Amino acid sequence: MDRGRGRTPHSRGRNSPIRRSQRANDQSKHPHNPVVGDGFSGSKSCSGKDGRKSYRQNSGRSFSLCHGSQASHYCEQSSSSSCEGDDESVKVTTCQLEQRVPDTSSGCSEELDRETASKLVVKSDAELPSRQGDPVEHLESRNPTIVHKTVETENPALVEPFDICRPKESGLVSLKVSLLVRNREKRNETKRNMGTTSRTVLRPGMILLKGYISSSDQVKIVERCRQLGLGPGGFYQPAYREGTKLHLKMMCLGKNWDPQTSEYGDRRPFDGARPPNIPVEFLQITEQAIRDSQALIQQDSKTGKPEKTLPSMEPDICLVNFYSQNGRLGLHRDKDESEESLRRGLPVVSFSIGDSADFLFGDERDPDKAQKVVLESGDVLIFGGKSRDIFHGVTVIHPNTAPKLLLQETNLRPGRLNITLRQY
Structure with missing residues (x-):
C-alpha cells in the first residue's frame, strides 16, 4: 500500500490493534x-x-x-x-x-x-x-x-595549561637585538659582577637589589618557569573563597598555597596535583641575595650582627605569579606561614622578570599612605625582620619595558613574572 494513502484498520500503524497487541505482549514478557x-x-x-x-x-x-x-x-x-x-x-x-x-x-x-x-x-x-x-x-x-x-x-583542572611564552611561529623573521642594546646589557653585567649595582636599604629589614639577576639567569628562570608551568601543578588562575579571581596566573612550588583557605598543603585541592620542587637555581640566588643584603646592612649600620635585622632562611615555599599588562595585586600581608617563621621575621625574597611594575608598601592598608618603588627586570626585593609584616602590592604593570634581549631569547609574553620564596 502507498505510504501516502490512508491505512486500513488492520494496518501495522503505531496505534493499530496489531501494534497495541505486540506492545502488551512485550510488556507481559518483560515486566x-x-x-x-x-x-x-x-x-x-x-x-x-x-x-x-x-x-x-x-x-x-x-x-x-x-x-x-x-x-x-x-x-x-x-x-x-x-x-x-x-x-x-x-x-x-x-x-x-x-x-x-x-x-x-x-x-x-x-x-x-x-x-x-x-x-x-x-x-x-x-x-x-x-x-x-x-x-x-x-x-x-x-x-x-x-x-x-x-x-x-568550573574545575580549574579543566582549563588548558597557561604558557608564559608566546609560541614561535614558523616563517616569521624576528629582528635581532641591536648592538647598542647588547653593549648596554654587557655593561650592566660587568657592574653586577663588580658589585657596583644599586643596592638600597628601603627601611629596616627591607632591601632592594637593582639589576641583581644577570640577563643569562633571567633567561634560565623564564625557561624553567615555563617548563614547570606547563606540567602537572602548573599555572592556573586562582580565586578567593567568595569567588573573586586574582588578576594573575599562579603556580606553587615546594608547598601549595590555597587562596580560598589561606593555608599551605602538599596537594592542590581542586586536582590533587603535587607542587613541583623548587629549582636549585632559585635557592642559590636567594641564598646569595640574603648574604649580600646582610653585608649591606652591616656596612650601613656598623653592627656586628646583621642577622638580627635580616635573618637567614631555608626556603621551602615558592610562589610564581605572572601578571599580564593589566594585572595587579591589592595591598596585603604575607601572614600564612608558621607562627615561628613570622615571629622570627624570616624574609620574603622576590625576583622580578619582564615588564616593570609599581610596588607599594607600608604599615597600613591604605594606598594613599604607602610608599612606591619601581621594580624592573632582574631586581631582587627582600623584606624580613621588622619589615616582614608590611602591607604590599602591585598596582601597575608598565608595558613594553622588558629587556629586548630577554624577549628575543625567551619570547616571554607581555607582563611581569614574579617569583617569591619564603620558609614555612
Missing part, C-alpha cells in the same frame, strides 16, 4: 522493563517525531538522546530493537554520558555541551540492571568513552 511514556515506546525506527536517536554500543546496549522541553538530556529508554537488527537491547535506567555523540539525524544533538555534562551523575557498572540471565560486563573495557564520574566544568 521489569516498563514502557516509558512521552512517546518513547519500543520501535525499530532510528528517529521519530520526538527527535530520538538510539545509539548502539559494542555490547548491544542502547542509549537515547531526546529533545523537546528538555533538550540535550539523556533519558531512560525502554527495551527496544536497535536500528541495526532485531536483537533486543538491554534497558539502561541510568543516564549515560559520552563526551561526543555524532549527529546522524536532524532531530539529534551534535554535541553535548559541558554545561549539560556538569549536571549529569553517572552510576557505576554495578548499579546498572541487566536482563535475567545476562551478566553485567565491564562497560569501560568495551567503550572507554563512558565517563564514570561527574564532570565539574
Whole structure:
C-alpha cells in the first residue's frame, strides 16, 4: 500500500490493534522493563517525531538522546530493537554520558555541551540492571568513552595549561637585538659582577637589589618557569573563597598555597596535583641575595650582627605569579606561614622578570599612605625582620619595558613574572 494513502484498520500503524497487541505482549514478557511514556515506546525506527536517536554500543546496549522541553538530556529508554537488527537491547535506567555523540539525524544533538555534562551523575557498572540471565560486563573495557564520574566544568583542572611564552611561529623573521642594546646589557653585567649595582636599604629589614639577576639567569628562570608551568601543578588562575579571581596566573612550588583557605598543603585541592620542587637555581640566588643584603646592612649600620635585622632562611615555599599588562595585586600581608617563621621575621625574597611594575608598601592598608618603588627586570626585593609584616602590592604593570634581549631569547609574553620564596 502507498505510504501516502490512508491505512486500513488492520494496518501495522503505531496505534493499530496489531501494534497495541505486540506492545502488551512485550510488556507481559518483560515486566521489569516498563514502557516509558512521552512517546518513547519500543520501535525499530532510528528517529521519530520526538527527535530520538538510539545509539548502539559494542555490547548491544542502547542509549537515547531526546529533545523537546528538555533538550540535550539523556533519558531512560525502554527495551527496544536497535536500528541495526532485531536483537533486543538491554534497558539502561541510568543516564549515560559520552563526551561526543555524532549527529546522524536532524532531530539529534551534535554535541553535548559541558554545561549539560556538569549536571549529569553517572552510576557505576554495578548499579546498572541487566536482563535475567545476562551478566553485567565491564562497560569501560568495551567503550572507554563512558565517563564514570561527574564532570565539574568550573574545575580549574579543566582549563588548558597557561604558557608564559608566546609560541614561535614558523616563517616569521624576528629582528635581532641591536648592538647598542647588547653593549648596554654587557655593561650592566660587568657592574653586577663588580658589585657596583644599586643596592638600597628601603627601611629596616627591607632591601632592594637593582639589576641583581644577570640577563643569562633571567633567561634560565623564564625557561624553567615555563617548563614547570606547563606540567602537572602548573599555572592556573586562582580565586578567593567568595569567588573573586586574582588578576594573575599562579603556580606553587615546594608547598601549595590555597587562596580560598589561606593555608599551605602538599596537594592542590581542586586536582590533587603535587607542587613541583623548587629549582636549585632559585635557592642559590636567594641564598646569595640574603648574604649580600646582610653585608649591606652591616656596612650601613656598623653592627656586628646583621642577622638580627635580616635573618637567614631555608626556603621551602615558592610562589610564581605572572601578571599580564593589566594585572595587579591589592595591598596585603604575607601572614600564612608558621607562627615561628613570622615571629622570627624570616624574609620574603622576590625576583622580578619582564615588564616593570609599581610596588607599594607600608604599615597600613591604605594606598594613599604607602610608599612606591619601581621594580624592573632582574631586581631582587627582600623584606624580613621588622619589615616582614608590611602591607604590599602591585598596582601597575608598565608595558613594553622588558629587556629586548630577554624577549628575543625567551619570547616571554607581555607582563611581569614574579617569583617569591619564603620558609614555612
